[in-house]
Amino acid sequence: MTNIANLGFPRVGTKRELKRALEAYWAGDTSGEVLQDTARDLRHRHWTLQRDAGADIVPCNDFSLYDHVLDTAFLFDAIPERYRALADADPLAGYFALARGTQKGGYDLHALEMTKWFDTNYHYLVPELTGDQVFRLRGDKPVAEYLEARALGLQARPVLLGPVSFLLLAKTVDGSDRLELLDRLLPVYAELLGRLKAAGAPWVQIDEPCLVLDLDGDDKAAYRHAYAALAKADRPKLMLATYFGDVGDNLSLVRELAVDGLHIDLVRAPAQLDTVLLAWPRDLVLSLGVVDGRNVWRTDLDRALVLARQARDAIGSASLELAPSCSLLHVPIDASLERSLPKEIHDWLAFAREKIEELRILGDALDGKLQAEVALLDARGRQDRRRHSALVHRPDVAARLAAIGPSATRRQSAYPERQQAQAKRLGLPLFPTTTIGSFPQTHEVREARAQNKSGKLSDADYDAFLAAETEKCVRFQEQIGLDVLVHGEFERNDMVEYFGEQLDGFAFTKLGWVQSYGSRCVKPPIIFGDVRRPKAMTVRWSQYAQSLTDRPMKGMLTGPVTVLQWSFVRDDQPRSATCRQIALALRDEVLNLEGAGIGVIQIDEPALREGLPLRRADWKTYLDWAVEAFRLTASGVADETQVHTHMCYSEFNDIMDAVAAMDADVISIETSRSRMELLDAFVRFRYPNDIGPGVYDIHSPRVPQSSEMTDLLEKAVAVLKPQQLWVNPDCGLKTRGWPETRAALEAMVAAAQAMRAGVAAAA
DSSP: OEBBBBOOOSSSSTTHHHHHHHHHHHHTTSSHHHHHHHHHHHHHHHHHHHHHHHHHEEEOOOOOSHHHHHHHHHHTOOOHHHHHHHHHHHHHHHHHHHHBBBBOOOOOOOOOOEEESSSSSSSEEEOEEEETOOOOOOOOHHHHHHHHHHTTTEEEEEEOOOOHHHHHEEEESSSOGGGGGGHHHHHHHHHHHHHHHHHTTSEEEEEEEEGSSOOOOOHHHHHHHHHHHHHSSSSEEEEEEOOOOOOOGGGGHHHSSSSSEEETTTTTTTTHHHHHHHHHOOOOOOOEEEEOOOOOOOHHHHHHHHHHOOOHHOOOGEEEEEOOOOOSGGSSSGGGGOOOOHHHHTTTTTTHHHHHHHHHHHHHHHTOOOOHHHHHHHHHHHHHHHTTOOOOHHHHHHHHHHHHOOOGSSOSSOHHHHHHHHHHOOOOOOBOOOSSOOOOHHHHHHHHHHHHTTTTOOOOHHHHHHHHHHHHHHHHHHHHHOOSSSOBOTTOSSSSSSTTTTEEEEOOOOOOOOEETTTEOOOEEEEEEEEEEEOOOSHHHHHHHHHOOSSOBBEEEOOOHHHHSSSEEEESSSHHHHHHHHHHHHHHHHHHHHHTTEEEEEETTTTTTTTSSSGGGHHHHHHHHHHHHHHHHHHHOOTTSEEEEEESSOOGGHHHHHHHHHHHSSSEEOOOOTTTTTTHHHHTTOOOOOEEESOOTSSSSSSHHHHHHHHHHHHHTTOOOOGGBBBSEEESSSSOOHHHHHHHHHHHHHHHHHHHHHHHHHO
């Protein structure tokens, strides 16, 4: 019988039960025991769901209260010294201080740096290490969760982030080489594996996603050394899991590693199966990732079955497992709970539960079971209906894109001329202050939106509520002295969902929640067909807000690459084609905003770096079409209209040419958690346009002092011209409360005023 194994499962629950439990704990409304009870209930529910859907092997230790990379650091006691006293006194409080920062009980701690998990929209906490790092086991989370699953009668496989990927994803803060810590880390891994074996675990899944990256000689040597050392440990069998791409030129390295099984991603890289089958020993297990763990479309089971049969014929059923391409963390839990989607579109979708069911069908078909034929016939019908659906293709969209020429992606003048025109129009001081766009989405705002959607609050009353909230926000910004204002985005639910709801070609779920980080969850739109904009989307509220003030009002849009990256994208045409469709729709919105008198327009692209392919050889193709899409969106406006963009949690060093080619007049970036480290790329590149390095971290509840922000700005002034610098938070303020928002922004304005005074005094 062909084994069906899952690599990982969503954590948050179908109704975001984990989010609510976390936020109640953080607010002090519940205890740590109640939070842990909720977590345990979710684990048990999810394991049972996976088993009932057809999984023979369910993952354990894939669950996390915040982030699995942070869990790994905490497990191995990789806790920076400034957090240690709190972590020793109250481990749960210490864990969340690492994740979120804290200003309680006499502690004032910043959160760890956060960045994207490979090319996904999931964020992980970056472990912070030093050259004299000491590792030891702290707690027994992997063992305890394995025993939990086994007590339920389940065949469970503990999941661990592998030692080399852990170090490659971490950073050292003292300039030391993180890979030199490997010999200190490996004995602790060996000890943990020994404990798992003693607990009865026959296998452990050890994730090494960095094996699909471009590795240098030191990286490869680290892998050889690590797995040679672990081969000597008294341990369970190891299933080495790779995902998100092709093992490629690292296959010869993988063959050298002393593991007992290998998982490969055949959704992202189906062509690698031929070379893997030629190289992989027949007595070791091969796990085939044949169902997409990152998108929501039903699998072409006939195509997947061809790959599975090819492997089965080469190595035999006993050495074969079928699995998703990667952890199902990146998709919602259960499509059967969606009642409001059009049936035609619903029939095309598979969430985590359905993906395991698809794997079971493939396993049964591979084993020659008759019931699989009926399921395969149904799957073929769904594929055929989607392929020929009139909902998918719009000839007018294709015709308009075909007519777009090169001039549509170029501004009228070069930046120096635009800068002069904008300075004359806007009249801003040195170190102009602004925010990234959103203001706190309070309970009252969310409740009013929910009541309006349910029909309990009329459209007229809802509009009056939004107008009042917008005016309060404008008056607040005027009161504290911000220079460029925003309307607050109280009418918006999510920065992508809001736009998708107003564009043709998008569908939306009620319970399609996906974790972005911690308790932050999103419901990615589903792009099922050609995209176009039926009418203006943001002009009304931006124009209203501008009517309330003489100060510049910034129009706020989500850029085409981010809309693409943060949606579940159709897989029947190139992503570049879908992105150009979105860009053309947003271009119309930009021109409408300009026509309505909005002189500053921000087109956010936080996902530009996230979409970068994992292999450098593929970068240029992606960056060319991604930058073109941004320019297609932005380039129709006059010189005097100032275009901003925002990017967060991105490493810019390798893509500065592309960032500069976007030709935004102002770019705001996250720099507070990295203490301005990310600014270095702009300095070395001699970035010519204006920059707003974020001066405080909005993902943490702590309120920084004005002096902290001044220190960061002085670091920026040491390497950039004062005339280039804007002052802003590092991201939108949607998730924060009003008291902390007021305090932080007042401190930010004070920092900008201090910098202006300093420049004036020096002059």
